[in-house]
Every structure is written in structure tokens, then in C-alpha cells.
Amino acid sequence: MTYDFDLFVIGGGSAGVRCARIAAGHGARVGVAEERFWGGTCVNVGCVPKKIMVNATEYGQWSADAAAFGWDVEVKGHDWARLAEARDREVARLSGIYGKLLMGAGVTTFDARASFIDAHTLQVGDRRVTAERILVATGGTALRLEIPGAELGLISDDLFTLPTLPKRVVVIGAGYIALEFACILRGLGAEVDVMYRAALPLRGFDDDIRAAVVEALTEQGIRLNPDVSPTRITQVNGHLMVGMSNNFMREADAVFFCTGRAPNTRGLGLEKVGVETNAAGAVVVDEEHRSSQPHIYALGDVIDRVNLTPMATATGHALADTLFGNKPRRASYDNVPTAVFTNPPIGTVGLSEQEAAARGPVDVFVTRFTPMRHTISGRPGRRTLMKLVVCQRTNRVLGAHMLGEDAAEIMQGIGIAVGMGATKADFDRTIGIHPTAAEEFVTLRTRAREAGVQPPRQEAAE
Known part of the structure; x- marks a missing residue:
């Protein structure tokens, strides 16, 4: 059979665009459909606009520090509208670059929704197209909790369309998006409460980092509410009231649900063509990113494995090389560095102490200190934590973790x-x-503790 395309990609985000562009460079006939915006979540309502807003909070903090270094700086307040204009202009520029990259590579683009008609046929807007191979790279979508009044709350996308800064904000969730949003909003002048069910935020991160970020957020005036869940949201006299499982209430001008994202597979017609998904809706794939249909692949957040933009681009590139470049390879999901752009930020790579100790004995090296900048400025909440987790048997560094200024840059x-x-x-x-702060990673000499060591067996009494 002759197909319209050698590869058709559903989704114009990081994974889809990289795979499409590299495949076309290898000579494949490639089509891509994107129904919302080119560049996906990261460029439009994720990493890029978020980091711009993080930068905005840093300028306010630096201006507050300036006097300690002899500068006479007058701060007249923050202009939300001016920030939004600059942010949106940069987002539009980068989104446009994605489209230009595809066109330059000879990829056929469709500003339309795509869904399956049969295993090799897609409905793309008002057209039907066929493809020998199909890649699902539709990303994820933000979720609201199923509680009364949830429709009164906002999702993460909505931060980037707010016309003004809310004065009082409740953030629901304890993952990296929740904590980043809390720091952005607090840094720009809002009063912020964060609610979460666990004792500590950032489930899955190293426990020392989790405890340190609690201290840092508390010292900058963010009110943390652990061990509680929201029960309802009501509107009273133009304000929102958030009921909590501990029978307390919080009044707010805005409530953000930062409670996770779901794979964006609804309405694609995957069930028509026998593509298996799990209970969360993620496409089930093998190590080669093949779905249960061997010519249909899936990458990025839609498989809910390591939901990071660089991971999506790496796997997209590897898949294109494998299918069309005569260079079969995989992008490893092990030891993926990542950052959380809290205030101060977090950088981490490899295993947490808890994960490493479950595999065998480890030595743990930890240091905490106040960076030179803040020994001068005296601004609270800026202590740095650095940590190495080392295998006792091989001396290999299994994990490195940092909370502190420039953590993301150092961790790369x-x-x-x-x-x-x-x-x-x-x-x-x-x-x-x-x-520098970074030198501490190569001068840690004193072991703080060991972990994962099994206690000696007790001999039975004779």
C-alpha cells in the first residue's frame, strides 16, 4: 500500500516536533498535526513562561538585597501587565520558531486535531490522511480535584492568562508545579497558602531536600498546610472560601489546582485501533516506544514515564534515528537531571538516599551553609543544602541533590x-x-551517616 506519509505525528510539542524534524532530515515524508499551539505545554503554558516569571521574582529579591552592598535602589512596585506583555511576546516568538523548524525541514504541518479512523488512517481536521507509522505525542493536561466547587478553581495554564496578580492565593498540591507557583506568586507580592495531603511536599524527591524546602518556603512567608485536603470551594461576596479536611477555612482571591496532569489521550480513538492504555490513560509502550500496535509509537508526557521536556526531545530524536536514520539507539531514562524552580531552586540527579539505601549500603555526605551573598544581605530562607549519596561497595556517586541558588545550573x-x-x-x-557554592560538591570529605546497612543477625539462644 502507498501511504501519504512515512510518519505522521499527532502533537506539536517537544517530543513530536523533534521526532518529525529529525525523521524528515533522514528523508522521511512526515506530517504533524497540532490542534492548540506549536511547542506544546513547555513553550506556551509551562517551562518557558514559568521561568520568565521566576526571573521576575528574582529581580525583586535582588533589589531588596542591594542596600547591603551599598546600592541605593528605589523600588516602586511590580507591574504585572508589563511582565505579562514581555512573557507573552517571548512565548509567541519561540512558538513560531517551532513551526519554522518544521517547515524548514520539509515537514507538512496541520493546524488541526487528529484522531484515528483505522490503524493507518487519521482524520486531520477536514482531511483524511494515511501513514505507514504514527507517533502519538499529545502530552498531558492539568487536572482539578473532584470536589464541590472545583470549577471555581484554576489550573496551571491559567496563571499565564491572569489579568492581575491575585492578593490572596491558595495553591492545592505538593509537586514541583505547586511549589513553583507558590514561590512566583509570593515573590510578586501575593499572600500564599499551600495545601497538601502528605507530611512533606515533593513526593519522590530526597527527604533532606523535602525538609529543606519546607524551611525555605516558610521563611519567605508562604503558609504551608500539610496533612490536609480541600473539601469544597464556595464563592462568598466575590471571594473564594476553601474548606479543609481539618475543618478550617481559607479565604482567597484565586485557587490553583496543581494536583497532577493526565495523559492527553481522550478523543484520539486509540481504542478503535487496539492501542493499549493504562488506568490513568497513558499509552503503554515497550523499550522502543512501540504501543500494542507495532507501527504506532508514543513519546513524552502521554506515556507518563519521565515527564520532562529534555527527556521528550531526547527520545524523539532517538526514535527518528532508529526508524529512518539507520542508527538504532535509545535515550536512557536513568540519571536524568532535573530542577524545581522554587525560591531557592532545587537541582537533583540520580537516586535519593532512600532509593539508594533500598539497594544496598551507602555513605551519605551532607553540607548546609549560607551563601556569601546572603551572609551580607541577611535575607532569610536562603540557606543552601548539598548532598551526595555514594555506594559503599563501588564508591560510585549514585545521587546528587542541592537546594540553593544556581542549583539547576550546577546540577547540569x-x-x-x-x-x-x-x-x-x-x-x-x-x-x-x-x-563558589559549587566547590562544596568536590570538597565534601566527612561522611554524615551511612544508610541501607542491614543489622547483624542475632544468633538464636542455645
Whole structure:
């Protein structure tokens, strides 16, 4: 059979665009459909606009620090509308670049929704197209909790369309989006409450980091409400009231649901063609990213594996090389560095202490200090934590974790070392750059504790 395309990609986000562009570069006939915006969540309502708003909060904090360094800086307040205009202009520029990259590579683009008619046929807007291979890369979508009044709350996308800064905000959730939003809104002048069910936020992160971020957020005036769940949202006299499982109430001008994202598979018609999804709606794939139909693939957040933009682009590139470039390869999901842009930020790579200790004995190295900038400025909530988790048997560094200024920038380099299998001895013989915070990673000498060591067996009494 002759198909219209060698590869058709559903979704114009990071995974889909990279795979499409590289496949076309290898000579494949490629089509891509995107129904919302080119660049996907990251460019339009995720990483990019969020980081711009994080930058905005940093300027306010630096201006407050300036006096301690001899600068006479007058701060007249923050202009939300001016920030929004600059942010949206940059987002539009980057979104346009995605379209230009595809056109330059010879990819046929469709500003339309795509869904399956049969295993090789798609309805794309008002057209039907056929493809030998199909890639599902439709990303994820934000969720609201199923509680009374949930429709009164906002999802993460809505931060980037708010006309003004709400004065009082309740953020529901304890993941990285919840904490980042809390820091952005607080840094721009809002009163912020964060509600979450667990004792500590950031489930899945190292426990020392989780405890340190609680301290940092509390010291900057964010009110944390652990061990509670919202029960209802009501509107009273133009304001919102959030009921809590501990029978307390919080009054707010805006409520954000940052309670997770679901794979965006609804309405694609996957069930028509026998593509298996799990209970959460994620496409089930093998190590080659094949679905239960061997010519249909899936990448990125829609498979709900490691939901990070660089992971999506890496797997998209690898898939294109494998299918059309005669260079079969995989992008590894192990030792993926990541960051949380809280205030201060978090950077991490590899295993947490808890994960590593479950595999065997480890040595743990930890340091906490106040960076030089803040020994001068005296601004609270800016202590740095650095941590290495080291396998006792091999001396290999299994995990590196940091909360502190420039954590994301520092962790990118540390990620190379951990990914290459560097040992603690490799770190120790590396000369530090002084005076920096980063040098602490190569000067940690005193073990804080060991973990994962099994207690000796007690001999039975004779």
C-alpha cells in the first residue's frame, strides 16, 4: 500500500516536533498535526513562561538585597501587565520558531486535531490522511480535584492568562508545579497558602531536600498546610472560601489546582485501533516506544514515564534515528537531571538516599551553609543544602541533590559526572572553583551517616 506519509505525528510539542524534524532530515515524508499551539505545554503554558516569571521574582529579591552592598535602589512596585506583555511576546516568538523548524525541514504541518479512523488512517481536521507509522505525542493536561466547587478553581495554564496578580492565593498540591507557583506568586507580592495531603511536599524527591524546602518556603512567608485536603470551594461576596479536611477555612482571591496532569489521550480513538492504555490513560509502550500496535509509537508526557521536556526531545530524536536514520539507539531514562524552580531552586540527579539505601549500603555526605551573598544581605530562607549519596561497595556517586541558588545550573554539570559513573574519589580529586557554592560538591570529605546497612543477625539462644 502507498501511504501519504512515512510518519505522521499527532502533537506539536517537544517530543513530536523533534521526532518529525529529525525523521524528515533522514528523508522521511512526515506530517504533524497540532490542534492548540506549536511547542506544546513547555513553550506556551509551562517551562518557558514559568521561568520568565521566576526571573521576575528574582529581580525583586535582588533589589531588596542591594542596600547591603551599598546600592541605593528605589523600588516602586511590580507591574504585572508589563511582565505579562514581555512573557507573552517571548512565548509567541519561540512558538513560531517551532513551526519554522518544521517547515524548514520539509515537514507538512496541520493546524488541526487528529484522531484515528483505522490503524493507518487519521482524520486531520477536514482531511483524511494515511501513514505507514504514527507517533502519538499529545502530552498531558492539568487536572482539578473532584470536589464541590472545583470549577471555581484554576489550573496551571491559567496563571499565564491572569489579568492581575491575585492578593490572596491558595495553591492545592505538593509537586514541583505547586511549589513553583507558590514561590512566583509570593515573590510578586501575593499572600500564599499551600495545601497538601502528605507530611512533606515533593513526593519522590530526597527527604533532606523535602525538609529543606519546607524551611525555605516558610521563611519567605508562604503558609504551608500539610496533612490536609480541600473539601469544597464556595464563592462568598466575590471571594473564594476553601474548606479543609481539618475543618478550617481559607479565604482567597484565586485557587490553583496543581494536583497532577493526565495523559492527553481522550478523543484520539486509540481504542478503535487496539492501542493499549493504562488506568490513568497513558499509552503503554515497550523499550522502543512501540504501543500494542507495532507501527504506532508514543513519546513524552502521554506515556507518563519521565515527564520532562529534555527527556521528550531526547527520545524523539532517538526514535527518528532508529526508524529512518539507520542508527538504532535509545535515550536512557536513568540519571536524568532535573530542577524545581522554587525560591531557592532545587537541582537533583540520580537516586535519593532512600532509593539508594533500598539497594544496598551507602555513605551519605551532607553540607548546609549560607551563601556569601546572603551572609551580607541577611535575607532569610536562603540557606543552601548539598548532598551526595555514594555506594559503599563501588564508591560510585549514585545521587546528587542541592537546594540553593544556581542549583539547576550546577546540577547540569554534576549530571554529566553521575551519568558517566563517577566515583566519590573522582569528585574528591577535582579542584574546586573558589569562592563558589559549587566547590562544596568536590570538597565534601566527612561522611554524615551511612544508610541501607542491614543489622547483624542475632544468633538464636542455645
